[in-house]
Amino acid sequence: MAGYILRRLLSAIPVLLGITVIVFVIMALIPGDPATAILGSFATPENVEKLNRDLGLDKPLVAQYFIWLGNMLQGDFGQSFALNRPVIDEVLERFGATLILAGTAFVLCSLFGVIAGVVSAARQYGFADKVITFVVLLGISIPSFFLGMMMILTFAVSLRWFPVSGMWPIYGARDLAALIDHLTMPALALAVVATGVIARLSRSAMLEVLRQDFIRTARAKGVPEGRVVWRHALRAAMVSIIPVLGIQAGFVLSGAVYIEIVFQWPGVGRMLVDAILKRDILLVQGGVVLVAACYVMFNIAVDVAQSLLDPRIKT
Numbered sequence: 001m002a003g004y005i006l007r008r009l010l011s012a013i014p015v016l017l018g019i020t021v022i023v024f025v026i027m028a029l030i031p032g033d034p035a036t037a038i039l040g041s042f043a044t045p046e047n048v049e050k051l052n053r054d055l056g057l058d059k060p061l062v063a064q065y066f067i068w069l070g071n072m073l074q075g076d077f078g079q080s081f082a083l084n085r086p087v088i089d090e091v092l093e094r095f096g097a098t099l100i101l102a103g104t105a106f107v108l109c110s111l112f113g114v115i116a117g118v119v120s121a122a123r124q125y126g127f128a129d130k131v132i133t134f135v136v137l138l139g140i141s142i143p144s145f146f147l148g149m150m151m152i153l154t155f156a157v158s159l160r161w162f163p164v165s166g167m168w169p170i171y172g173a174r175d176l177a178a179l180i181d182h183l184t185m186p187a188l189a190l191a192v193v194a195t196g197v198i199a200r201l202s203r204s205a206m207l208e209v210l211r212q213d214f215i216r217t218a219r220a221k222g223v224p225e226g227r228v229v230w231r232h233a234l235r236a237a238m239v240s241i242i243p244v245l246g247i248q249a250g251f252v253l254s255g256a257v258y259i260e261i262v263f264q265w266p267g268v269g270r271m272l273v274d275a276i277l278k279r280d281i282l283l284v285q286g287g288v289v290l291v292a293a294c295y296v297m298f299n300i301a302v303d304v305a306q307s308l309l310d311p312r313i314k315t
Helices: 002-029 034-042 045-055 061-073 087-122 127-141 144-158 176-210 213-220 225-262 268-277 281-309
Strands: none
Touching: 002 061, 002 281, 061 281, 087 127, 087 176, 087 225, 087 268, 087 281, 127 176, 144 176, 144 225, 176 225, 213 225, 225 268, 225 281, 268 281
């Protein structure tokens, strides 16, 4: 197992390097001069030239990339132009809020998605299967940002059940109850689409397992149906379900950008949008690289969990 984990970690290195190249090139291709955007009304030709020289933007693009990469490998992600603070400090401060939102949404979509898929497969073509299929298709068809806006209008503006936006109340205690109150709507809006995808693929995996010989043998021996479905069939189906969970984890993490804007959640997604608008290049690059690294590490963890359920995967 240690050798398998080491191989997966080594295989992630070229992926992360490729991500740094893509992020750097995309930011370099954005129209406009970063120095002009930073200086604003003070953007005289002399000031722009001096700032480009100070930031190293007057060097060739390849040289800029290797300087940035070398500094980043030493833990120096640079200084945010707009915020005038280290990029790593700002990203890590915002990343906690994103992890709370995305982590809650991932737990919700994994739990409800797998349960819905198992129930739907166990009651194939029955009433429960038809209802779950309809709800799942409806959930997949609704964009998360649109659902978030509808939830704000319904549950925050009209019914006043939840706060409109933010992570904490402006006045009052910042305790767990206040966090849950602000977290409920954005987490549900973010989890809906992923729940539908997990439910559909969990149903397919369960149907395939329920047709296998060992399930028929268990039923022939008189094993209760609930035990057959939830203990034997689900355990075998998890080998196919776990990779789906890994993919949806990436979807939830990337989808948090839209939800954070809709609900004004103070996470990395909102930070990246603000940084792009301000042409804060180093902040955008640092944020994207950190999110991508977390996504790669999570997929490695999923592969390891899958190999524990099915040792054949390691070979």
